[in-house]
Every structure is written in C-alpha cells, then in structure tokens.
Amino acid sequence: MFESQQLRVPGPTPVPDRVVRAMARPLVDHKGPEFHALMERLQAGLRWGFATTAPVLVLPSSGSGGLEAAVANLCRPGEPALFCTGGAFGRRWADMGRAYGAEVIELESDWGAPVAADDLAALLDRHPTAAVVFITHNETSTGVTNDLPTLAAVVKAAGRLLAVDSVSGVPCLPMEMDAWGCDVVVSASQKGWMAPPGVALVACNAAALERAAGTTTPRWYFDLVRNHDFLQRAETPTTPAISVLFGLAEGLAMLQEEGRDAVWARHARCAGAVRAAVDALGLSRLAHPDAASDVVTAVLAPPGVDGDGVRAFRAGLRERHGLVIAGGQGPFADRLVRIGHLGAIDDAGTVALVDAFEAGALEHGWSAAAPGAALDAARARLHPEPVPGRTTTA
Numbered sequence: 001m002f003e004s005q006q007l008r009v010p011g012p013t014p015v016p017d018r019v020v021r022a023m024a025r026p027l028v029d030h031k032g033p034e035f036h037a038l039m040e041r042l043q044a045g046l047r048w049g050f051a052t053t054a055p056v057l058v059l060p061s062s063g064s065g066g067l068e069a070a071v072a073n074l075c076r077p078g079e080p081a082l083f084c085t086g087g088a089f090g091r092r093w094a095d096m097g098r099a100y101g102a103e104v105i106e107l108e109s110d111w112g113a114p115v116a117a118d119d120l121a122a123l124l125d126r127h128p129t130a131a132v133v134f135i136t137h138n139e140t141s142t143g144v145t146n147d148l149p150t151l152a153a154v155v156k157a158a159g160r161l162l163a164v165d166s167v168s169g170v171p172c173l174p175m176e177m178d179a180w181g182c183d184v185v186v187s188a189s190q191k192g193w194m195a196p197p198g199v200a201l202v203a204c205n206a207a208a209l210e211r212a213a214g215t216t217t218p219r220w221y222f223d224l225v226r227n228h229d230f231l232q233r234a235e236t237p238t239t240p241a242i243s244v245l246f247g248l249a250e251g252l253a254m255l256q257e258e259g260r261d262a263v264w265a266r267h268a269r270c271a272g273a274v275r276a277a278v279d280a281l282g283l284s285r286l287a288h289p290d291a292a293s294d295v296v297t298a299v300l301a302p303p304g305v306d307g308d309g310v311r312a313f314r315a316g317l318r319e320r321h322g323l324v325i326a327g328g329q330g331p332f333a334d335r336l337v338r339i340g341h342l343g344a345i346d347d348a349g350t351v352a353l354v355d356a357f358e359a360g361a362l363e364h365g366w367s368a369a370a371p372g373a374a375l376d377a378a379r380a381r382l383h384p385e386p387v388p389g390r391t392t393t394a
Contacts, residue, residue: 005318008353009326010140010168010296012190012197013343015247019194022250023243030242036234038245043231045252046201049193049260050170050185052177054205057227060241063167063188066200068096069222070134070163070184073212077101080130082123082160084115084151088141088329093134093165100217105130111332112298114146114291117154124158131211132161137169137185141329143287143298143338145173149180156181161211167191171255172267172295172342183208189244192263192295194251194343198241204228267294270341270350273378277354280377281367286336295342298328300335302366307334313364320363323356347382354378 007014028034039058046056059065071093075081081102083094086109097104107123109115115135124130133155138145148164155162163184166175170185172192177185182203189199204212204224212224220226221238230237255263271294278285278299286298301310310327314337317323326338339357341350358374361367367374 005322005324006349006352006356007324008340009324010191010338010340010342011188013192013194013340015196016194016251016254016344018254019247019250023196023247025243025246027242030240031235035240035242038249039231039234039236042245042249042252043234045249045256046203048256049175049252050177050187050203051175051179051260052185052203052205054177054203055228055231056201056203057224057231058236058240058245059200059202059222059227060198060236060238061200061222062197063186063191063200064092065222066167066186066188066202067093067165069200069202069219069224070186071096071100071102072217072219072222073215073224074132074161074163074184074208075100075102076215076217079103080105080127081132081134082107082127082130083134084120084136084146085109086113086115086142086144087111087136087139089139089165089167090136091330093136097134111142111330112144112286113288114144115151117147117150120151121154121158124154124160130160132163134163135165137164137166137175138173138293138295140168140293140296140338140340141298141332143285143293143296144291145169145293145295146291148182149176152180152182161207163208168295168342171260171263173293174264177203178205183211189248192343193248194254195247196244198244199248202227264294266346267342269382270345270347271295271297273347273350273381274339274341274354276377276381277358277374280373281358281361281369283361283367286332295340297339297341298332298336299339301337305366309364310334310337313337313360313366316364317356317360321356321359323353323360325357350382351375351378
C-alpha cells in the first residue's frame with residue numbers, strides 16, 4: 001500500500017532510491033577518519049547550498065531543534081527580540097523566544113500575506129535595542145515565501161543580526177546567505193535536501209557566533225559555540241545521525257549535479273503547474289499571488305465545506321488515488337489543504353500529483369470544472385507551446 005502512495009506533504013519529502021541506498025551503508029566510528037571525511041564533504045556541499053563561507057553546524061534533531069538553537073544562542077533573558085510572524089511556524093519561533101525569557105516583539109502579518117518591509121523598518125525604529133530579528137523565509141502553513149533579500153536589507157540597514165527559518169526554503173528556493181547579510185540560517189534534512197528527518201542544519205557566521213559566546217541563556221545540547229568547536233575537527237559533540245548524514249551527502253551530490261539555478265527553476269516550474277491546476281479547478285489559494293511559495297501551495301476548501309469535509313477529501317485522495325497531502329494549521333486547520341512540491345519533484349511527478357488531485361476534487365464536489373481542465377493547465381505550464389515563428393535548437 002505505502003509503495004503506491006505519492007507523498008506530497010510539505011515534509012518529510014520523498015527520499016530518492018539513490019539516497020536510500022546510501023543510507024544502507026554500514027555505520028562508521030563517529031570519531032574516526034571515515035566520519036571526518038564525511039563531515040568535510042558535507043561542509044563543502046552545505047556551504048554551496050547556503051551560498052556561504054560560514055560553518056554549517058549539523059545537529060541531531062528536527063528542524064525545530066535548529067530553530068530552538070538559534071533562539072537559545074541569540075536571545076538573552078529580558079532583552080527584546082523581534083519576530084516576524086504570519087503563520088504557524090513563525091508563531092512557533094516566537095513561542096520559543098518567550099520560553100527562553102526574551103521580550104518577544106511580534107510583527108504579525110495576516111495569514112497568506114508576506115512581511116511588509118516598511119512595517120519591519122518602522123518596528124525596528126521603535127525598538128532600537130532589539131539586537132536580533134527572526135524571519136521565516138518560507139511559511140509552509142500558509143504557502144507564503146517572504147521577500148528575504150529585501151527584508152534582510154532592512155535588517156542590515158538597521159544594524160541588527162538576522163536569523164532566518166529556511167527549514168523548507170533552502171535549497172529549493174534562492175538563498176544567498178552571505179550576499180544578503182543573513183547571520184543564521186536554519187534548515188533541515190527532510191525537506192529539499194531529500195533525506196529523512198533527524199538532522200538540523202544551522203549556518204552561522206562569525207557575528208552570530210560572537211553573539212552566542214556572550215549569551216547567558218542556559219543551553220548545552222544546542223550550544224552553537226560548542227558545536228562549532230567540535231566542527232573544527234570534523235566532529236559533533238554528541239552522537240550524530242550517521243545514516244541520515246550518509247543520505248544527506250547523497251542528496252547534496254544529486255543537487256550539485258543538477259546545479260543551484262536548475263534546482264530553483266525546477267521548483268518554480270512545478271509550483272507554477274500546481275497553481276495553474278488549482279486555478280483551473282476554480283479553487284482559491286491562501287497565499288497572496290505575489291508571495292506564492294514554490295515549495296507548497298495552500299488551497300482553500302470551497303465555501304460550505306467544514307473540517308469534516310476537508311478530512312474526508314484528504315482521506316479520499318489517500319485511499320482512492322494514493323495522494324497524501326497535508327491539512328491546515330492554526331486558524332486554518334479546518335479550512336484548507338496543503339500540497340507539497342519540493343525536493344524530489346519533477347515534471348512527471350507534478351502531472352501525477354495534479355491528475356490525482358483533480359480526480360479527488362471532482363469526486364468530492366470541490367470543483368465543477370470539466371474533467372482534464374486542471375491537467376491541461378498544468379501541462380501547459382510545464383511544457384508551454386513555442387512562440388509562433390520562433391525556432392528552437394537542442
């Protein structure tokens with residue numbers, strides 16, 4: 001049964017056979033030369049993926065562990081910290097700040113809307129002692145991608161540190177950590193890196209490590225300075241998720257073979273096809289069109305469909321069409337479904353996704369479109385007709 005399912009949630013994402021085979025390798029001594037070589041290989045690949053010269057710390061945790069590490073090392077009890085929230089994961093990060101005693105100042109956007117640069121600049125002006133700004137790059141609960149280069153420029157112009165939740169962003173979406181001025185960027189193995197859950201990736205530059213060294217917030221497992229010290233000898237301070245790291249290294253190799261620009265273009269192309277299909281079905285999307293994510297699409301249920309109807313729709317997709325998609329979160333828990341199209345996604349996989357989603361939408365009365373309308377719209381985006389009179393070459 002499971003082998004026939006098409007897993008299209010925002011994460012974990014499908015793991016390619018090549019990655020599965022890599023993880024079947026025998027374990028190695030995590031203090032020995034084989035592991036040291038693996039860590040050095042990972043550092044080179046991860047720095048390429050994040051576009052940074054900074055170290056990328058490898059923590060044996062979920063992505064949320066990486067986000068907590070950023071808070072524990074950058075926030076100081078009683079001091080203000082600014083969190084940009086507009087969805088479930090932005091709120092989760094702000095909650096972590098409160099748990100560690102920071103004075104959390106929230107810039108909350110409407111769900112489905114991106115963070116406004118002018119609002120961020122104004123809030124920074126009102127809070128000159130807020131040393132760190134926390135921004136969610138891609139909010140998977142709403143299907144919104146924030147304009148990170150523009151927001152980062154605002155933060156840097158104000159002279160603050162910038163921490164970025166890109167758990168579902170890098171490497172699927174453009175990321176230029178150093179060029180944009182990000183100080184900490186958090187990601188995780190189970191998203192675009194095409195490996196199983198179990199590893200958080202925390203890229204932190206010298207300014208972030210200096211801030212962490214002077215932070216008195218209690219921490220041990222998630223001490224970034226300690227993790228950085230161990231990384232200098234290609235090790236981790238605690239037992240690493242060795243098999244996941246084997247898979248991560250193989251996923252990185254696949255991404256590097258494809259090339260960063262090609263990876264970004266593939267995700268943009270497949271996302272455009274999914275959005276075109278949803279529109280062709282007459283369904284509404286939560287995210288503002290100018291901020292629509294290329295890794296997840298949040299689709300609103302038709303008027304009159306309640307939570308039971310949403311759950312029945314998802315169950316029907318799973319049971320009759322082998323398509324597994326996610327439900328909503330927070331205030332939209334019973335009002336939408338979320339389609340993941342990240343990591344191991346290609347044109348053929350997108351067509352299969354759309355075919356199954358369209359069939360379910362028609363069966364459950366979510367759409368009155370003509371059969372095949374969504375599939376035709378998706379194919380047109382994936383394989384647009386050549387411009388008349390223009391010749392192409394191979």
